[in-house]
Amino acid sequence: AAGVIQSPRHLIKEKRETATLKCYPIPRHDTVYWYQQGPGQDPQFLISFYEKMQSDKGSIPDRFSAQQFSDYHSELNMSSLELGDSALYFCASSSPAVFGPGTRLTVL
Amino acid sequence: GQQLNQSPQSMFIQEGEDVSMNCTSSSIFNTWLWYKQDPGEGPVLLIALYKAGELTSNGRLTAQFGITRKDSFLNISASIPSDVGIYFCAGLHTTSGTYKYIFGTGTRLKVLA
Numbered sequence: 001a002a003g004v005i006q007s008p009r010h011l012i013k014e015k016r017e018t019a020t021l022k023c024y025p026i027p028r029h030d031t032v033y034w035y036q037q038g039p040g041q042d043p044q045f046l047i048s049f050y051e052k053m054q055s056d057k058g059s060i061p062d063r064f065s066a067q068q069f070s071d072y073h074s075e076l077n078m079s080s081l082e083l084g085d086s087a088l089y090f091c092a093s094s095s096p097a098v099f100g101p102g103t104r105l106t107v108l
Numbered sequence: 109g110q111q112l113n114q115s116p117q118s119m120f121i122q123e124g125e126d127v128s129m130n131c132t133s134s135s136i137f138n139t140w141l142w143y144k145q146d147p148g149e150g151p152v153l154l155i156a157l158y159k160a161g162e163l164t165s166n167g168r169l170t171a172q173f174g175i176t177r178k179d180s181f182l183n184i185s186a187s188i189p190s191d192v193g194i195y196f197c198a199g200l201h202t203t204s205g206t207y208k209y210i211f212g213t214g215t216r217l218k219v220l221a
Contacts, residue, residue: 042211056206090150096141097209099150
């Protein structure tokens with residue numbers, strides 16, 4: 001069965017750089033969720049999209065933005081990266097939420 | 109905001125033992141999910157619960173959705189070494205047509221062979 005695809009799986013950036021994370025949900029799933037998981041932490045909800053419209057927003061910094069495209073894939077754009085942005089970033093598609101393998105972002 | 113508290117935070121058990129963990133919330137959720145996460149990997153869905161009082165099994169795993177819809181438990185029978193990992197509960201919060209999953213604090217399970 002098709003799963004959620006995330007790319008890249010690993011990303012290393014310098015402070016103040018920009019990063020773009022991509023998520024390809026399960027075919028015909030219309031909702032995408034983004035989560036951030038710091039070391040030893042539980043996943044924290046960032047933002048969600050339903051039918052290409054923002055559905056809900058959590059603790060997402062203003063430096064981050066996201067969108068869902070016509071093919072339902074989603075991108076999380078992160079600017080002015082800070083050391084504290086280093087984390088695992090997961091997207092999930094509904095329903096119930098099936099998670100992708102994650103993108104490990106390291107900010108140096 | 110909503111918070112899901114899991115207990116215990118961590119547990120060490122012997123292979124073959126049964127495991128029980130639970131998740132409580134101050135808020136009502138319409139759906140409860142249980143996930144297992146291995147280090148560096150995404151959470152993998154184990155069981156989904158949709159109705160208050162619902163009891164669902166998936167192999168050696170059994171989970172129940174509390175009657176009040178504010179709690180859930182997960183049982184693992186006859187644990188094996190590959191059961192090691194972090195187990196998260198998650199509640200689906202819906203407000204005005206928006207949906208998000210709130211995660212519990214996690215239970216770290218270690219199985220001793």
